[in-house]
Amino acid sequence: MAKYLVHRVLVCVPVLFFVSVFVFGIGCLVPGDLPALILGPEAAAEDILALRERMGLDLGILRRYVRWLAGLFRFDLGNSAANGLPVAELLASRVGPTFSLALFSLLFSVLIAVPLGLVAAFRRGRFADLACSLIALAGVSVPGFLVGLFLILVFAVKLRWFPAALYVPPQAGMAAHLHSIALPGIALALMYAALLARIIRSSVAGVLDDDYIRAARSKGAGERVLALRHALPNVLPPVLSVLGQGFIGALTGAAALESLFGIPGIGALAASSIGRRDLPVIQAVVLLFVLVNQGLNLLIDLLCALADPRIRLLPGSGPQPAEETDVR
Numbered sequence: 001m002a003k004y005l006v007h008r009v010l011v012c013v014p015v016l017f018f019v020s021v022f023v024f025g026i027g028c029l030v031p032g033d034l035p036a037l038i039l040g041p042e043a044a045a046e047d048i049l050a051l052r053e054r055m056g057l058d059l060g061i062l063r064r065y066v067r068w069l070a071g072l073f074r075f076d077l078g079n080s081a082a083n084g085l086p087v088a089e090l091l092a093s094r095v096g097p098t099f100s101l102a103l104f105s106l107l108f109s110v111l112i113a114v115p116l117g118l119v120a121a122f123r124r125g126r127f128a129d130l131a132c133s134l135i136a137l138a139g140v141s142v143p144g145f146l147v148g149l150f151l152i153l154v155f156a157v158k159l160r161w162f163p164a165a166l167y168v169p170p171q172a173g174m175a176a177h178l179h180s181i182a183l184p185g186i187a188l189a190l191m192y193a194a195l196l197a198r199i200i201r202s203s204v205a206g207v208l209d210d211d212y213i214r215a216a217r218s219k220g221a222g223e224r225v226l227a228l229r230h231a232l233p234n235v236l237p238p239v240l241s242v243l244g245q246g247f248i249g250a251l252t253g254a255a256a257l258e259s260l261f262g263i264p265g266i267g268a269l270a271a272s273s274i275g276r277r278d279l280p281v282i283q284a285v286v287l288l289f290v291l292v293n294q295g296l297n298l299l300i301d302l303l304c305a306l307a308d309p310r311i312r313l314l315p316g317s318g319p320q321p322a323e324e325t326d327v328r
Contacts, residue, residue, distance in 0.1 A: 008301050012294050019290045020072070023283050024065050035081075055081060055279075072287070078280040082273070087284045090269060095288075097167060097181075098258070098265035102250035104178065104185035109193035109246060116193075117200025124205050132197065139194025144253055148187035148260050155183060165262030184257040192246035199242045236303075244300040248293050 035051040036043065056064050071078060077087035120132035156164035168180040251266075258267040266285055273281040 008298050012298065015294065016290070019287070020069060021065075023286050023290075024068055026279070026283060026286070028061060051081070054079075077284045080273075080278055080281050082276045082278045082281075087280050090281060091266065091284055091288060094264060094266045094269045096169070097263050098251060098254050098267060100170065100177070101181050101185055101188065101254055101258070101263060101265065102247055104181055105188035105192070105250045106243065106247050108185055108189040109196055110243070112189065112193040113196035113200060116197040118204060120197070120201040121204035124201075129201075132201065136194040136197045136201075139190045140198075142191070144187050144191055144257060145260060147190055148184060148257050151183045151187055152260075165260075167261075167263045181261075181263070184254075184261040184263060187257055188250050188253060192242075192249060196239070196242050196246060199238055203238050240300050240303055244296045248289075248296055251292060252289060 035048045035055065035057065039047055039051060052058055056067055059067065068078075075088065077091070079086055080090060116132045116135065120129045120136075123129045151162075152164050155161045162183050163180060164183075166180050168176040170177045254263075254265055254267045257263070258265040259271055266288070270282065270285045272278075273285070
């Protein structure tokens, strides 16, 4: 297990290096004079020159990259070009709402997907399987922001059960916090719940005819025992992989919903920074998402290796989602 862990960590190193080059290259590819664009057409020449020096744009590309990379190793993300505040503080103030929303949507998607997927697998070819498949197809097909608009119209405007654009931090009470993120969390969760349900259905249906399932059924095991104790644990690698990607997708997909529901998260910060061409903040947001992506993928690979020791024998290949084949 230790050898597998070392291998997975070493695989992440070149990925992070190339990502750092790409993120730094974003600033080099921005058209026009960035300090002049930030300060506006009425800015004085000395102010533009001062901002250019503060951003390090007066240095060569290689020196700028080395200086920027050295700052990352010191956890120094620089200052915002728009307001001069440290980028690390801006991110720290926005991480909580985004991660809370993503975690809520992930848990909600699991609560929906696991029963749907298991029912469809054990009733494959019947009406329940068709109904679950149609629900999953609808969830995958409809974009999250359209679901969010529908939820606002019905549950915030018509029924007035939830706020349309209000964020309550957890410090003000967990019940009020969950109430404020319920609608965007559900809008995010439906798409990933549909995908997870289809993966669970195809994975579980693929093992129902295996010998160990037949042996357990011959001993009188009920469908609930077969599903939760025998079938579901043996399809954990692809399910965990989809869960991890769903959480990452929820983090990146929260940008539109955060702006729609007035949540002060990383997505809203990135949207406003793009409008102001605040390059240090944009670079920091991209790096944060990449680091979270790599960290979650590493964690998922380790969990899958614990669930299925055969994965450790293939250090170059992580867990892959099961193919969606019709098992009749």
